Amino acid sequence: MSKPRFEYEYHKEGDFIIGGLISAHVYSQYTARFAFGSGGITSPPGDYVCEELDFEEYKNILVMILAINKINKDPNLLPNITLGYHIFDTCNDPINILGYATKILSGEKNAHNYYCKEHGEMAGFIGNSEFYSNNALAQLLSLYRYTQITYRVTDTSLKDGNIYPTLFHMTPDDRVRLKAVIKLLQHFGWNWVGIIISEDGSGDEESQELNKMMREHGICIDYIIQLKRKTINDFRTSGIITKSKAKVIIVCGTSITHFYHFVFHLHSFAENITFIFPPSWIKLTDLYYLKYTSLNYSFIFVWPREQKLNLDVYTKGVTFSSCLNDPLLEDIWVLWFQCLSPNPHKNFYFPKAYQCTGVRDVSTLLASHTTHPSFIYTAVYVLAHALHRMFMKKNKSEQNGFQHRLHKYVRNVHYTDPDDGEIFFNERREIPTDLILQSWISFTNGRPSYKTIATIQSPDYVPEQFPNVSDPVFWKKGKVPVSRCSDPCLPGSRKKFGSSIHKCCNECAQCPEGEMSSISDSENCMKCPEDEWPNKKQDRCVPRVVEFLSYTDDPIVAVFSAASILSFLLTGLILRIFIHYQDTPIVKANNRNLSYLLLVSIMLSFLCVFLFLGHPVDVTCMLRVTSFGVIFSVAVSSLLAKSIMVCIAFKATKPGSPWRKWMGAKLPNSIICVFSLVQVQICVTWLSISPPFQDRDTHSYQGKIIIQCNEGSVIGFYSVLGYMGLLAAVSFIIAFLARTLPDSFNEAKYITFSMLVFCSVWIAMIPAYLSTRGKYMVAVEVFAIMASSSGLLGCIFFPKCYIILFRPDLNTKTFIR
Template sequence: MIDPLYIPHEYYLTGDLTIGGMTSQLLTYFEVLLFTEDPKRKQVDEPMIVLKNFQHVLALVFAVKEVNKNPKILSNVSLGFQIYDSYFNAMLTNQNTLNFLSTLKRIIPNYSCDFQTNLMAVIGGLDSETSFHMANILSIYKIPQSSKKALNDQTLADASLFGIISYERSHKSTVTYCFFVPVMKDNAKFPIVYQMVPNEENQYKGIIQLLLHFQWTWVGIVALDDDQGDRFVQILTPLLSQNGICPAFIHRLQIFTASEDMTDIFYTSRPREILRLLVNKTEVKVFVTNADPHTVMVLKWFLYLGQMEEMSEAVMGRVWIMTAQWDFSLQTFDRLLNIKVFHGALSFTVKSKEVPEFQNFLHILHPHWPEEDEFLRVFWEAAFDCLLSDSNTDEEPGQCTGEEKLESLPSPFFEMSMTAQSYSIYNAVHAIAQALHAMYSARNKYMEVIQGGNMESPILQPWEIYPFLRSTSFNNSAGDLVHFNAKGELETAFDIVNWVTFPNQTFSRVKVGEASRGSEFILNDEFITWHKTFNQVVPLSVCNDNCLPGYSIKKKDGEPFCCYICALCPEGKISDQKDMADCFKCPEHEYPNKDQDQCLPKVLNFLSYGEPLGITLASLASSFSLVTVLVLGIFIKYRNTPIVRANNREITYCLLISLLFCFLCTFLFIGKPQKLTCLLRQTTFGIIFSIAVSSLLAKTITVVLAFMATKPGSQIRKWVGKRLAYSIVISSTMIQAGMCTVWMSIAPPFPDTDSHSIMKHIIVECNEGSIIMFYCVLGYLGFLATVTFIVAFLARKLPNTFNEAKFITFSMLMFCSVWLSFVPTYLSTKGKHMVAVEIFSILSSGAGLLGCVFSPKCYIIVLRPNLNCRNHLIIRNAFTTKSL
């Protein structure tokens, strides 16, 4: 067991100003358990090395060298650096932080003796816990100042890639590229904080938008069982609920910090429980993971154990969503981990670009340069599985030639392109350099203007870097603008990256989207490669099948709100999207289709000339009109014959003409209702039919009076004549006309639409205005018809050859039957059929009057003219009188 306490792993490159920092756990010492077919354990002491994190060191070295080569930045000052490993260990982090504050490698803070580096900034690790432990110490101690030395002899405290600025306590400026634990946002303790990453809230919003984009509502949450895991779960869970997403499970990975913990965990049922959870929750296809380095290390360890237990295939076919701390890397212990489990994973990364010359810088590295680089030697031996010739070992290892190429390493172990984390370190170094340059320039100008340059420059105080760091804004060599917002956060966005793995244990990054401030979210689905088990179809991760359009969700009792059943929409309502909470009605001008998943436009419903029903009724009306004209023509032609003259010829003409107009008025009911046609429909029909019926009444009364007048001494003779008949017709018609006038005055009919009575149609109709007046008009017609029927019925057996009463009786019987059946039929139909019912009633009643009254006479006039003579009628009349 190698004790890391005695392996500081310092990396020195000293200069006038020095940046010190912690690496992101390059070396983490554990006992690694290697298992063979033999169930007995074999324990080997081997450091777990995160090879990829060495790029963070190289990014810092490259950035410092780039600053020192640039004559426009700190032209008279050079930067150096010191690097310590944090080992994922709080105690070692605290110890190495104190090393920054001490001299001669002895931890004596605030004591300056002999040689001391001129510390200007401290770079924290990727893990926020590491940076938090550093900040706790750096916020306590003040660093002694040398009062008579120039700027390059002064000690400015802690402008770090994690760090703090405090005027009263530590006088330290701090910059970080990790996400803060909540206490780090405590302005009382850490008033000024600078991050080389965007606001973390944007990342959580991006996760929610990503889940909503693919409609993943049933997801698993994986986090470490520590403070960071608690914070991740506490922030994410409410956001999921607010957006209709349910966590199927929240699994907390067990923490281990030593080889004994790993051994105990493996030989318990804990790993198997985790793998069974991943296997049994088959409907959970999406896992959201807090991808900080420690969590990822533990997760990969469990997956590695599952692979050894031949359960790895069972956890394939999942979509892993990783936070921005994720960097696809493998430690030396998990080289055998099958990385295809992460094929198709999606992660958030800080937006970055390729930095020119960085790859050229990597190409010139070799294990013997620089000699004081302890990390490079350890990295080289672990990466290429060899030992350098001067390594102290008793084994016979493979020798490193020094000609090994970094580009030959698989991407999970080392990448030649700069990662997002390294890019943040690179920007942080330049931000600090720009702030120091601005501060140094401002102080020199101040001394020249105020003091004339004759006095020695006063000692620069460490906190003076703060206003310059706060206002730092520059374009880096990649062309990105680097500046902080008012909260000390980098103004940039998160990239959404799709991770594609290959059989040779390599991978590629594919940028598929972007999440930035506010609700800005862009995702290109077509660029995403899913795990092969999905066959390039977007995975489903729901508690149950989606409710298709036409259904609405109904919550299951005792289940999370994401688990529900699908209920068919009630009649008249639809749902046009998946998983709708409730069905809704279509707009008035639309109706639901058969599947109740969309609204179709309603068809205008009115009786038109272009449809069969309209054509039929129009043809009947035309035919009856022609027949009426023909009958009228016959009666006019034979107007002087006895049969025409016997029954009041003028009233007969009036009846025929009124019947003609009755048939013609039906054309007012066919076609799309207009304002004029609506006004004329019922009034014309009512008045004309009143003329027709009153004409029949007049003819019947005339017959009765004529018979009564033939009796000796009768006083009724003076009433017999045309004036009585005309009076009956005119008075009856005027009453109907009066009612129609009142109707038109108070509430006239008007064109209207009805979109509710018939589901698929919008009825275009004439609103009768006053329904009372409409039924008054019909009622008056019924009254006239009833009176006419009664009179005709009583007069049907009068002994008069010219008596029409029996024919009028039959005609009025038909007329009353038609209109009595009309009322319930009219009320029970809608739309064009209601209009058709009224037209049919008009035509049938008119045809009944025409046929019953005039067909016998036409038969005699046309076919039996020999009967149409006075002598025959006198003889017949005498015979009829004798029979009575």
């Protein structure tokens, strides 16, 4: 391969030399370039040139020269020592950068391991901003232990201090930015994205790290495209992008050469694409001179703006003849002002140039391009401070062969700059620098404008949310784009895993009954707290309906209450009638005291209904079953005593019958006391061991909380009912046997019917009670109490009241005899 036709070199002697390897041209063309002239297609064979001048990197060369000149004038920094520089434009070519580095080190490009210089010793190198060039330079300089400072390379593979012990960085690596990218994707729910990598491979490591982080956070990559010449105009590449559901593209790498052409080809179908650019791509703003508005409303990470450096001394009022001493400035004149160059080969590559004269203000042209932070300015000062600290020491032995020890002083540099603040290297050999996320907002006929979204503070602070981006001004068409493989699962549903090969492509399944999801794309449905239940859409929890026999909400409670009160009053009226007619034969028959006791028991049983109505509490739960159990035991015991006395009374009518001694009030009172006390003992035992209590049933009915009484001991509950049923059965049998005895006021047949009603009600209540829940179960109990009490009242006392009130002729001793 022949020598490059155009070599861009800046050189100034000094006591110590700082090498600069900067890629002011961003592409090396190894094939012949064709030009159309009057004689057809011509080309100098076997040559290559550097193309596409990068104004920002040219300004970095000027900034480096400016910094060295300022240090030489500073009496407090490196006094009596002059710094020089040796700067090459590498054209972003690793072969070039190794050749130029060898020339700077030895004085001759091909004199490896030799030192041919007469003046000045090498202090260190400031490397360019491209990955592969820095990688090649780092491998070379690490062998010789020369200090190297990169001013805008963020690739993590160059941050290993064991492999590159003399390599330092002015900017943090990509990890902090990639964390911010992940947070940004999560914030907008973008889980299906594309990746574009620079043609020089500088984004390979970055894309791999990004892919790893995305997998950890459930984000997927649809495609990865490397920008090469053959892929730019490839219709398959265009088809991949246009057909993909990924509307967000993350750009990795540092070289933007082919992206210019890619944007030109992409312009027609990229209106719905949102790009996320790394900091080095800030130079894309130059595309707006070509009105490439398809990049509007994209995101870009940028470093803080550079401090104001006056470069007018190098660029203002420059004539064409004076700029010929600066090879890059000459290219600017030829390229932008289309002036003919004294070099015929340059004129061949710029065929439209003409003869120029006069003064042109180049500073205006350079100022029109986007500025980067002056990291290269700080890098020069870092080397100067490290040299100053080394040569201010009295130990002269360390100053011999200082180049191989200078990196230790660079590692410990710590000073404060009036403009840049505190300068030092952290454990990753990088200077902590904030990173700013901006929205790239521009207009068709204007310079691009930016809006700051968030600041990522070095080294590891990444914001969890980005609240400033909800405004429609940040988005194409005024709304956030959707970049997903499948539609989001709405609240009330969850992702259905296993329905697709790719985990980011999924179907949605409705949440199971009793569960909910309140966010989109929920992976799991959740159960509500015990006192809540999902609404119909299953997207939020609502308070459960509390259910019990309420006085305000249930009409049946009003019916029960009215029926209970009326029955109580009716029973009281019958009691008053019996007391008023207590001396009549029909009241005296079968022991009127037992009738009074039975009527009082029936009255209390009607009032007992109110213990079952309303909101249950522990006290009412303990009283409701035990109270009606004891009351009914007294009532049934009274009926049993009546039935027994009927039988004894008939037998005692015979002369000389031994049954006469059982006549009187002593026997029935004893029967009532004994059988009632047994029920009392059962209730006391039940309340002592495991009493009933208020319970909240959240399982029987969906969406309801049943406030009910838990019986505590099931054995105690059924013992009360069982004993009451036993008394009723015995009383029924005795009354049934005595029903045919010849007595005008024989109550046995009425007791038989009352016990038949009583037993029928409670036997029918058991299956109804077991088959219902909640307030309906309580309603069954209330109905059973009222029905059985009414049965006792109606079967026994209504016939007597009829005789007392409507047939007084039957209520006489004559009728009895």
